[in-house]
Amino acid sequence: MSKKSKMQLLLEAPFRQLAKDRRENNELPAELRRDIFRTLDMIDLSEDGEGSSFDESDETTKDFMESIENPDDEATADGTYYMEEPTDEPTFDIKEMDDSIDGSEAESYDS
Amino acid sequence: MPSNPFRNSLPPTSSLSDAELVEEIRSGNRELLNELYNRYASKIYYKSLAMVKDASQAQDMAHDIFVKVATNLHKYKGTADLSFWIYAITYNHCLSYLLKAKRLRFDPIKEAFSHADEGDLELTEKVVRDLQLTQLKKFIKKLKPNEEIILLMRYQEGMSIKQIASILQIGESAAKMRIARVRNRLAKRFKELEHE
Numbered sequence: 001m002s003k004k005s006k007m008q009l010l011l012e013a014p015f016r017q018l019a020k021d022r023r024e025n026n027e028l029p030a031e032l033r034r035d036i037f038r039t040l041d042m043i044d045l046s047e048d049g050e051g052s053s054f055d056e057s058d059e060t061t062k063d064f065m066e067s068i069e070n071p072d073d074e075a076t077a078d079g080t081y082y083m084e085e086p087t088d089e090p091t092f093d094i095k096e097m098d099d100s101i102d103g104s105e106a107e108s109y110d111s
Numbered sequence: 112m113p114s115n116p117f118r119n120s121l122p123p124t125s126s127l128s129d130a131e132l133v134e135e136i137r138s139g140n141r142e143l144l145n146e147l148y149n150r151y152a153s154k155i156y157y158k159s160l161a162m163v164k165d166a167s168q169a170q171d172m173a174h175d176i177f178v179k180v181a182t183n184l185h186k187y188k189g190t191a192d193l194s195f196w197i198y199a200i201t202y203n204h205c206l207s208y209l210l211k212a213k214r215l216r217f218d219p220i221k222e223a224f225s226h227a228d229e230g231d232l233e234l235t236e237k238v239v240r241d242l243q244l245t246q247l248k249k250f251i252k253k254l255k256p257n258e259e260i261i262l263l264m265r266y267q268e269g270m271s272i273k274q275i276a277s278i279l280q281i282g283e284s285a286a287k288m289r290i291a292r293v294r295n296r297l298a299k300r301f302k303e304l305e306h307e
Contacts, residue, residue, distance in 0.1 A: 007294070008265075008266070008269075010240055010242075011242075011262075011265075011266040011294070012266050012267075012269065014242050014243070014244055014247045015247070015262070015263065015266040015267040016267060017244050018244060018247055018248065018251075018267065019157065019161070019267050021244065021248075022157055022160065022161060023153075023157055026157070026160060026166060028152070028153045028156055028157075029156070029166070029170045032152060032156065032170055032173060032174060033148060033152065035174050036148065036152070036174055036177050036178060036181075037144070037145075037148075039174065039178050040141075040144065040178060040181055040182075043178070043182060044141075
C-alpha cells in the first residue's frame with residue numbers, strides 16, 4: 001500500500017478545514033427536505049408506479065450516469081474514496097487513491 | 112405465543128450499510144429515502160454551494176440532484192461506493208449548470224503531461240506547508256471556477272486522478288496537468304499574499 005503523497009497530505013488539511021468552515025457558516029436550508037419529498041411524491045403520482053428517471057430526457061446526463069460506474073474501475077470500488085464530513089484531524093492512513101490506478105506516476109507528479 | 116412484531120423488521124436504519132439501504136429502497140421501501148436524505152443531502156448541498164457560490168442556487172441544485180439520485184437508484188450497480196456515485200452526479204449537475212451559465216470553461220488541453228508541468232514541487236510543498244485557511248480562502252476567490260473545482264475534487268474529497276477524469280470527461284493526463292498547474296499557481300499566489 002502506498003502512502004498519500006506529501007503534497008496530498010499538505011493540501012488536504014486546509015481544504016478539509018475549508019469545507020468545515022463552509023458548513024459552520026451556512027445552514028442547510030430547512031425547507032430542502034420538504035421540497036425534495038414533495039417533488040418525489042409528485043413524481044410518484046405522475047408515474048403510476050412505473051419506474052422512471054428524473055431528467056431522463058437529458059441524454060447527456062443519462063449517458064453520464066450510466067458511465068459513472070465502470071466495473072473495471074477498481075479505483076472507485078476499493079472503499080478508499082471518502083465523502084465524509086471533514087474532521088479537524090486529517091486521516092493520513094487512508095489508502096492513496098492513485099494506488100490502484102497509477103500509483104507510481106502519482107507519486108512522481110505529486111510528491 | 113404472540114408473534115414478535117420486530118422479528119421481520121429491519122435493523123435501525125442508521126445501521127444499514129449504503130448497499131443495504133439502496134437495496135431496501137429499490138425493493139420498494141421508500142420510507143428509507145429519508146435515511147438516504149439524512150446521509151447525503153447536506154453533503155450534496157455543501158458541495159453545490161462550494162461550486163455555485165450562492166445559497167439559493169445551491170438549494171435548487173441540491174433539490175434537483177437528490178431527486179435525480181433517488182429516481183435513478185436503479186442505475187446504481189454497486190461497483191463504486193454510493194458516495195462516489197452521488198458525488199459524481201453532484202459534480203456533473205453543477206458543472207452542467209456552470210457551463211450553461213457560461214461561468215465555466217474548460218479550454219482544450221494537450222493530453223501529454225510533461226515534467227515542465229510539475230513546476231518546482233519542492234518549493235510548492237514548502238509554500239503549501241504554511242498555508243493558512245484565510246490565505247486559502249483568498250486564493251480560491253482568485254481562481255476560475257474550473258480551477259477551484261478540480262482542486263476541491265482532489266484535495267477536499269480525496270478523489271483519484273481517474274475519478275476526476277471520469278467526472279470531468281477528460282483524459283487522465285489532462286486531469287493531472289490541470290491539477291499540477293493550479294497547484295503551482297496556488298504556491299505562486301501564496302508567495303504574493305505573503306507580501307501583501
